[in-house]
Each structure stands twice: as C-alpha cells, then as structure tokens.
Amino acid sequence: MDTAYVIDTLFTLFSITLIILMVPGFAMLEAGLVRTKNVSSVLTVNVMIYAVASMAFILVGFHLAFGGFQSQTMSQWAFFMFQMAFVGKAINIMSGGVGERAKLLPLTLFTVVMGAFIYPTVVNISWGSDWLAGTVLDLNFVDLAGSTVIHSTGGWALLAAILVIGARKGRYVQGQIRVIPASNIPLVVLGAMLLWIGWFGFNGGSVGSISTKEAADSVALTIFNTNTAGLAGAISTGFLIYLRYKLFDITMILNGALGGLVAITAGPHLYTMVDSIIIGGIGGVLVVLAVPLFDRFRIDDPVGALSVHLVNGIWGTLAVGIFASDPIKGISLMNQLKGVGVIAIFVFSVSFTIIYVMNKIIAFRASDEDQLEGLDVSECGLEAYPEFKRAI
Amino acid sequence: MKKIEAVIKPFKLEDVKDALAEIGITGMTVSEVKGYGRQKGHSELYRGAEYVVDFLPKIKMEMVVDDAMVDQVVNTVVEAARTGKIGDGKIFVSDISKIVRIRTGEMDIEAI
Numbered sequence: 361m362d363t364a365y366v367i368d369t370l371f372t373l374f375s376i377t378l379i380i381l382m383v384p385g386f387a388m389l390e391a392g393l394v395r396t397k398n399v400s401s402v403l404t405v406n407v408m409i410y411a412v413a414s415m416a417f418i419l420v421g422f423h424l425a426f427g428g429f430q431s432q433t434m435s436q437w438a439f440f441m442f443q444m445a446f447v448g449k450a451i452n453i454m455s456g457g458v459g460e461r462a463k464l465l466p467l468t469l470f471t472v473v474m475g476a477f478i479y480p481t482v483v484n485i486s487w488g489s490d491w492l493a494g495t496v497l498d499l500n501f502v503d504l505a506g507s508t509v510i511h512s513t514g515g516w517a518l519l520a521a522i523l524v525i526g527a528r529k530g531r532y533v534q535g536q537i538r539v540i541p542a543s544n545i546p547l548v549v550l551g552a553m554l555l556w557i558g559w560f561g562f563n564g565g566s567v568g569s570i571s572t573k574e575a576a577d578s579v580a581l582t583i584f585n586t587n588t589a590g591l592a593g594a595i596s597t598g599f600l601i602y603l604r605y606k607l608f609d610i611t612m613i614l615n616g617a618l619g620g621l622v623a624i625t626a627g628p629h630l631y632t633m634v635d636s637i638i639i640g641g642i643g644g645v646l647v648v649l650a651v652p653l654f655d656r657f658r659i660d661d662p663v664g665a666l667s668v669h670l671v672n673g674i675w676g677t678l679a680v681g682i683f684a685s686d687p688i689k690g691i692s693l694m695n696q697l698k699g700v701g702v703i704a705i706f707v708f709s710v711s712f713t714i715i716y717v718m719n720k721i722i723a724f725r726a727s728d729e730d731q732l733e734g735l736d737v738s739e740c741g742l743e744a745y746p747e748f749k750r751a752i
Numbered sequence: 753m754k755k756i757e758a759v760i761k762p763f764k765l766e767d768v769k770d771a772l773a774e775i776g777i778t779g780m781t782v783s784e785v786k787g788y789g790r791q792k793g794h795s796e797l798y799r800g801a802e803y804v805v806d807f808l809p810k811i812k813m814e815m816v817v818d819d820a821m822v823d824q825v826v827n828t829v830v831e832a833a834r835t836g837k838i839g840d841g842k843i844f845v846s847d848i849s850k851i852v853r854i855r856t857g858e859m860d861i862e863a864i
Contacts, residue, residue, distance in 0.1 A: 539803035541796075607797050652800040664799070 364571035366436040367645025371440050371570040371579075378558050379445040381554050384409045386452045389551025390459055391744075392544040393611065393663050397734025398460045399450045399543070399744035405455045409446040411472055416475030417447040420651035423483075425480035425488040433569055442565060445484075446510055447475050449562070453514025457665035458521050458542075458724075461528045461731055462737050470715060474517060480711055482513050482703055501699030502684070502691050504582070505566035507626035507676030511709050513630060515670025519659070522633055524623050525724045527660030529731040540662070542611055552614035553737060559586050559621050578629050585628040589640025593620020596644035612651065615664040616644030622669055623676035626696075630684035639679045643672045674700055753848040754822050758813045759787060765811050772815075775824055778861035779781040782817040791839030798821040803850065809840060816848050818864055 387406040391399050411459045420681055421442060422429065431439040450472050455467055485492045485499050492498045503509055531538055564583040569575040597616025601609055620640030624631070631639065650667035659666065677700050683695030715724065730738035737743065761770060765782065770846040772780070786807035793806040817825055826843055834840055 536803050539798045539801050540798075541803075601800075603799070605797055609797065609799060613797055646784050648800075655801065 364569075365434060367571040368569050369438045370495050372434055372438040372565055373642045375565025376438070377563035379442075379449070379644075380558075382449055382558035382562070383452075383652070385409075385550065385551050385554030385558055386449075386456060387691055388547045388554065389614075389690065390456045390663055392547030392549075393542045394550060395540060395734070396543045396745040397743070399736065400740045400742050401464065401735035402456075402459045404740055404742070405459070405462075405467060406452060408464065408468055409451050409455050410717040412468055412471045413451045414444050414476035416472045417444050417480065419425050420674050421447065421480035422474040423718050424477065425483035427488070433571075436725065446506060447479055450479050450506075450510045450514040451475060451517075452686060453511065453665050453669045454518040456663045457518040457661045458525055458661050460735065461726050462521070462525055462724050463726050463735075466718055468519075468724045470718060474711075474715055478517070478707060478714075481512060481673055482509050482707060485490055485699045486703070490626030499695075499699045499702060500690055501677065501695045502630070502680045503626045503677055503699065504629055505563045505625045507622060507673045508703055508744060510673075511622045511625065511669040512673030512677070512703065513702065515673055516704055516707040517711040518661075518665055521667075521709055521715050521724070522659055522661065524715045524719050527658060528662070529728050532658050545610060546751055548614065549613055552618060555618060556587075556621060557619055559590070559625075559634070565624055567629055583635070585631050585636040588636040589620040589624035589628075589643065590617045591620075592637045593617045593644035593647070596620075596641040597648055600645060600648045601614065611664075612648065615668050616647045617649070618668045619643040619647040619672040622672035623679060625673075625678035626676045627684050630680065630691075635689075637684045639676070639683065642679075643675060645749060646671050648673055674704075753816055753851060753864065754846050755814060755816050755846050756822065756829070757824055757844045757846070758829050758833065759785065759843075760811050760813065760829070761835065761839060762809055762811045762861050763837075764833045765813075768813065768829055768832040770823065771828050775821075775828055776786065777815060777817065777821075777825060780813050782814075784811050785812045786850065788840070788843070803852055806840060816851060818861060 383406065387403050390402045390406065394402050395579035418440070422440065426443070428434050429440045440669050451471050454474070486501070486503060501623060529541065531540060558581045563586045563730070564579050567575065567579045567582050570579045584674050594617035598613045601607070601612050620643035623643035624636055641720060647664065647667045650671045651664055654661055654666055661667070677696050678693065680691060684692060685691050718724070726735055726738065756780060758768070781828050787810050788806055788808055793804055793808060795802050795804050798807060815825070822845060826845065851863040
C-alpha cells in the first residue's frame with residue numbers, strides 16, 4: 361500500500377516539475393515573438409502570472425474547486441501542488457495574447473480574479489466538487505488534462521481581453537495588416553520545445569496514478585499519444601504553409617505543433633496512435649487557418665494563443681466525442697459539446713464583464729506614447745536589450 | 753583634407769580594407785547601415801502576412817585623407833568593392849576643415 365502511495369507521489373512531483381518547465385517555455389516563446397522594446401515587460405508578466413495565479417489558487421481557488429485536499433493515493437501536498445501547477449498555464453495563455461500593449465498592474469489584478477475565482481469555478485464544474493451536480497447544467501464531459509478547462513478557458517479570457525484592450529498600435533492601419541516580426545527566433549524555438557516537453561507532465565500526470573500495471577500503461581499511452589499529436593501538428597502545418605506560400609515559417613510550425621498538443625489534451629488516455637495523428641494533424645491545420653482569420657477580424661494576437669489554445673481547446677474536447685465515444689461510459693459528442701458550450705459562455709461573459717469594468721477604473725491598454733517607447737521603459741524601467749551595451 | 757565616405761556591400765568590407773592597407777591607408781571608421789538606391793528590397797512572409805523590406809544592409813566606411821591621396825583611394829575602393837550588380841554602393845568626397853588627434857593634440861595633416 362505504502363509503495364503505491366510513494367510511487368504515485370514521486371510521479372506526481374516529477375510531473376509537476378515538467379509542468380513548471382512550461383513557465384520558461386511560455387516566457388521564452390513570448391520573449392522571442394515580441395519586439396525587443398517589450399521583452400522585459402513580457403517576461404515580467406510571465407513570472408508574475410505564475411507567482412500571483414498560483415498563490416491565488418493555493419490560498420483561495422483550490423478550496424473553491426475541490427473543497428478539501430485529502431488524498432488517499434498520494435501525499436496531499438503533491439495533489440495540491442499538481443492542481444496549482446495548471447493555474448498559471450491557463451492564465452499565461454491569456455497574458456501572452458495581450459502582450460506589447462497591456463499594462464502589468466491591471467493584468468496582475470485580473471490574474472488574482474482568474475486564479476481565485478474564474479478558473480477554480482471551471483475546475484469545480486468539470487473535475488471538482490461540482491456545484492452543478494444534479495442540475496440541468498451538470499457537465500459530464502471527458503477532459504483529462506484540460507483542453508477546455510485550461511486551454512479554452514485561457515483562450516476565452518484572452519478573447520475577452522483583446523476585445524476590450526484592442527490591438528497593438530500601428531498593427532492595423534488604413535485597412536492594412538502591418539507585420540510586426542519576431543525579434544528572436546532561437547528563443548521562440550526554445551520556448552515552444554520546453555512547452556512540448558512540459559506537456560508530458562501536463563498530460564501524463566493527469567492520469568492520476570502510475571503505481572499499478574494498468575495505470576502505468578495508461579500513463580505511457582497518454583504521453584505517447586501526446587507526443588504523436590505534436591509531431592502530426594508540426595508536419596501538417598509545415599506541409600500546409602509550404603503548399604500555400606512556398607516558404608517555411610518556424611513560428612507557424614511550432615504553433616501547429618502546440619495546437620496538436622492542445623488538441624490531444626482532452627483524451628490522450630483513450631486514443632489509438634492513428635487517432636492521435638489525425639487529431640494532432642487537424643490541430644495544425646486549424647492553426648494555419650485561424651491565424652490569418654483572426655487578423656482579418658482585426659483581433660491582434662502576437663503569439664497565436666487564440667489559434668493554438670482556444671480553437672484547438674474546442675477541437676480537442678469535441679475530438680473525444682468523435683474518436684472515443686462510448687455509450688456505456690457516457691462519452692458522447694453531445695456531452696463534450698455541452699461542456700464546451702457551458703464553459704465558453706461562463707468564462708467569456710465573466711471575463712469580459714470583469715475586464716470591461718476594471719478597464720473603466722484602471723486602464724489595461726498602455727498609451728500610444730508608452731507603446732512607441734516600449735513597455736520595457738514605461739512599465740519596467742529595465743530594458744531587455746539596452747542601447748550601447750558595451751558603452752562601459 | 754578630404755573625407756571619403758563609401759557605402760558598400762557588407763561582404764566586400766574585408767576586400768576593400770585589404771586593398772586600402774596596400775596603398776597605405778591604415779585607419780578608418782566603419783558602421784553598419786541600411787539603405788537602398790536602385791536595388792529594390794524584397795518581400796518576406798510572417799505568419800501568413802506579406803511585407804516588403806525596402807532597406808538592405810550596407811557597410812559605410814569613413815576615412816579622412818590628404819588631398820593628394822583622394823583619387824588613389826577612390827579608385828582603390830571602386831576596384832575592390834565593385835561586383836557589377838546593382839547595389840554596389842556609392843562614394844562621397846567632402847571637405848574637412850579641421851582634424852585633432854585626441855591623445856597628442858596634433859592637428860590637421862599631422863593628425864591623419
């Protein structure tokens with residue numbers, strides 16, 4: 361008995377470590393995709409989000425989501441921390457997409473609300489103690505590691521934020537889409553690959569246990585399917601953009617891989633290898649279609665977070681109902697759709713309302729002058745790439 | 753005394769520097785600049801959106817020489833920097849009214 365407890369605790373702690381690797385993952389990905397004058401601000405947001413969101417969750421949010429945190433199968437602290445590790449990811453999705461024009465203080469304040477209330481409510485009705493049990497809104501959908509609970513939640517909050525805050529200055533001028541290229545491609549690749557590897561803990565750890573033969577098989581299958589979906593996403597994206605543009609854009613290929621990883625996240629323990637290839641492959645295709653589409657609607661997303669996390673969060677959740685439906689276990693497309701819909705309405709409307717109201721009191725959007733000078737100067741007083749580096 | 757500014761293609765820097773060393777020019781200031789003349793830019797693609805990059809990287813070399821050396825220096829730079837293709841660059845010659853060597857205080861010709 362004790363052995364299983366110890367093994368499960370160890371495995372959970374290992375998974376937690378991988379998930380926290382996603383913090384530098386997001387950080388480097390975003391640092392590379394924004395302009396040099398905003399890099400410090402983006403990195404500061406990433407670190408503060410992790411700290412503030414996690415703290416809000418362990419102090420308040422966890423109890424909202426789960427009630428108590430006794431666990432029979434592993435150390436309660438491991439279980440507690442494992443849930444905490446997810447929070448920052450959901451909110452990082454949101455903070456990345458409003459980079460280069462969102463001010464740090466209001467963003468941090470919203471993080472508290474999201475970490476203490478919005479995200480835990482989603483967890484409550486999906487995985488946790490379930491306020492909605494027995495009501496007509498009772499959700500019974502499969503989402504192992506959070507295609508909806510983490511990725512779509514972050515995505516809907518981000519969409520709400522972008523609609524309130526607006527695009528970066530100079531992005532959409534006189535009906536034209538002005539390109540703002542990435543400043544550091546090596547960092548983009550480093551960040552995306554750290555996310556990819558971190559996903560093994562994100563999905564693998566979500567199985568919940570590894571200490572029986574069955575559980576070990578499930579964890580291994582989960583991680584295998586996760587990686588496979590990433591591969592398929594990268595390949596389908598690379599193929600599609602080459603077909604369309606005769607060029608390879610590594611930022612898109614990585615977004616496609618991440619899209620595949622998001623798409624597999626709802627049911628990696630249920631799929632076959634072929635399922636994973638298809639789901640991940642479609643995830644990549646969706647990213648290629650979504651990125652220019654959001655631009656067409658003048659929704660400015662410097663890092664592609666909406667295409668990767670929102671669009672594929674929805675696809676990933678629905679995919680369970682298509683590829684792994686099981687009437688006996690109650691897994692169906694309808695149930696998945698209900699989960700997607702209810703959480704969409706909740707997260708989007710609450711986020712939009714809160715951000716809209718907060719915005720009236722403390723403006724989220726940095727002024728035009730601050731955006732021109734760069735948020736490193738106006739928000740941080742610390743330039744990531746100072747002029748005349750070797751002046752001394 | 754004349755200042756000679758030469759805007760050349762970046763990969764020609766070593767060739768021009770070596771050729772000038774051979775005729776006795778051993779000092780210059782070099783900066784990385786961008787520019788275009790008749791050599792147009794090119795288009796690039798970022799996340800599905802096309803954009804035009806007009807400015808091309810160039811190297812600007814600046815040196816101050818005695819009047820007597822001007823023609824020789826100009827010809828040497830032209831020979832070494834020419835590829836025959838559009839974008840080879842330009843040379844500008846202008847007058848210098850005063851030179852001072854900071855370390856010693858030497859002026860004008862002695863400071864070259």
